[in-house]
Amino acid sequence: xxxxxxxxxxxxxxxxxxxxxxxxxxxxxxxxxxxxxxxxxxxxxxxxxxxxxxxxxxxxxxxxxxxxxxxxxxxxxxxxxxxxxxxxxxxxxxxxxxxxxxxxxxxxxxxxxxxxxxxxxxxxxxxxxxxxxxxxxxxxxxxxxxxxxxxxxxxxxxxxxxxxxxxxxxxxxxxxxxxxxxxxxxxxxxxxxxxxxxxxxxxxxxxxxxxxxxxxxxxxxxxxxxxxxxxxxxxxxxxxxxxxxxxxxxxxxxxxxxxxxxxxxxxxxxxxxxxxxxxxxxxxxxxxxxxxxxxxxxxxxxxxxxxxxxxxxxxxxxxxxxxxxxxxxxxxxxxxxxxxxxxxxxxxxxxxxxxxxxxxxxxxxxxxxxx
Ligand SMILES: Nc1nc2c(ncn2[C@@H]2O[C@H](COP(=O)(O)OP(=O)(O)O)[C@@H](O)[C@H]2O)c(=O)[nH]1
Ligand SMILES: [Mg+2]
Numbered sequence: 001x002x003x004x005x006x007x008x009x010x011x012x013x014x015x016x017x018x019x020x021x022x023x024x025x026x027x028x029x030x031x032x033x034x035x036x037x038x039x040x041x042x043x044x045x046x047x048x049x050x051x052x053x054x055x056x057x058x059x060x061x062x063x064x065x066x067x068x069x070x071x072x073x074x075x076x077x078x079x080x081x082x083x084x085x086x087x088x089x090x091x092x093x094x095x096x097x098x099x100x101x102x103x104x105x106x107x108x109x110x111x112x113x114x115x116x117x118x119x120x121x122x123x124x125x126x127x128x129x130x131x132x133x134x135x136x137x138x139x140x141x142x143x144x145x146x147x148x149x150x151x152x153x154x155x156x157x158x159x160x161x162x163x164x165x166x167x168x169x170x171x172x173x174x175x176x177x178x179x180x181x182x183x184x185x186x187x188x189x190x191x192x193x194x195x196x197x198x199x200x201x202x203x204x205x206x207x208x209x210x211x212x213x214x215x216x217x218x219x220x221x222x223x224x225x226x227x228x229x230x231x232x233x234x235x236x237x238x239x240x241x242x243x244x245x246x247x248x249x250x251x252x253x254x255x256x257x258x259x260x261x262x263x264x265x266x267x268x269x270x271x272x273x274x275x276x277x278x279x280x281x282x283x284x285x286x287x288x289x290x291x292x293x294x295x296x297x298x299x300x301x302x303x304x305x306x307x308x309x310x311x312x313x314x315x316x317x318x319x320x321x322x323x324x325x326x327x328x329x330x331x332x333x334x335x336x337x338x339x340x341x342x343x344x345x346x347x348x349x350x351x352x353x354x355x356x357x358x359x360x361x362x363x364x365x366x367x368x369x370x371x
Pocket of ligand 2: 165166167189192195255
């Protein structure tokens with residue numbers, strides 16, 4: 001399910017009903033072992049909760065999406081014995097799943113240690129231990145997106161063309177607005193004429209997923225400028241959000257390859273512009289990656305991070321032919337990264353509908369991948 005929680009604003013502008021607690025309050029409380037995924041600091045005292053919605057089909061979709069990986073890994077466990085052949089098969093399956101050489105080696109070493117510690121004697125037990133190893137590797141990526149420490153919280157969204165930026169922004173905005181947050185979108189992809197309309201369509205979408213708390217729905221606003229300068233759109237959007245009391249600004253940007261130096265420079269300029277409009281902005285720099293890009297996804301993460309300092313990822317299209325292993329490679333990279341702020345996987349996309357944007361759960365993902 002999709003969920004988010006709010007944090008209270010620091011030294012808030014006087015709110016009509018001051019909240020008693022100053023600590024972040026989960027909205028809603030995590031369900032099962034799934035974490036709440038977006039944290040928001042709203043000045044509003046009685047933050048409307050997004051009604052938790054159980055959708056057991058969601059995990060099934062992720063499993064179906066990662067099926068090829070799952071069956072590849074599961075195949076390694078068809079024998080009963082724990083021997084070198086089992087580890088060799090697992091190695092091939094992980095490599096085929098796009099985990100890459102490093103993460104594959106890391107996972108196998110960790111798995112062998114777990115097998116030894118547990119005194120496991122059957123292949124079936126090794127499978128469960130692999131889920132544990134993968135879960136532990138992925139766990140640091142499982143963190144809630146924090147919204148509301150600043151007013152407004154400014155989120156910049158970047159990525160290559162077709163990764164799913166606009167779609168994910170639309171879904172995210174709709175979910176947040178259905179939960180009662182005032183969201184303003186900056187249509188800063190001024191290259192694509194239809195990008196604004198695409199955002200509008202999501203912004204206007206009815207609450208199909210049932211995520212809306214009673215009476216909580218707010219309208220999503222959009223700032224755009226036909227054929228205009230993306231930096232101007234971003235600047236205007238933040239200023240408009242301040243003037244209108246919006247809690248979240250999400251900036252959509254034009255797709256680009258990290259190898260396109262001048263376009264990356266433009267992205268850095270957008271980043272600076274947001275900071276000029278509001279000190280400390282953008283508070284989040286999210287990279288949207290297509291889960292089907294395999295090991296290239298890691299290269300994208302590294303390049304965009306070097307240019308902008310990423311705070312989070314949205315991994316899309318995990319319902320398709322994605323193999324999922326690249327998340328293990330990203331997790332290993334993130335572990336060794338020395339930036340003060342860790343990178344999280346805030347959401348994963350498992351389809352084209354509103355309810356297909358989901359909170360990332362390390363264990364669920366590991367289970368879906370191992371099959
Ligand atoms: N199957 C599937 N398709 C997706 C997902 N996310 C986005 N898409 C599709 O990917 C295509 C490109 O998305 P778009 O948001 O326009 O990409 P952008 O260029 O990064 O803004 C569209 O057809 C979306 O519907 C997902 O999680 N699953
Ligand atoms: Mg787009």
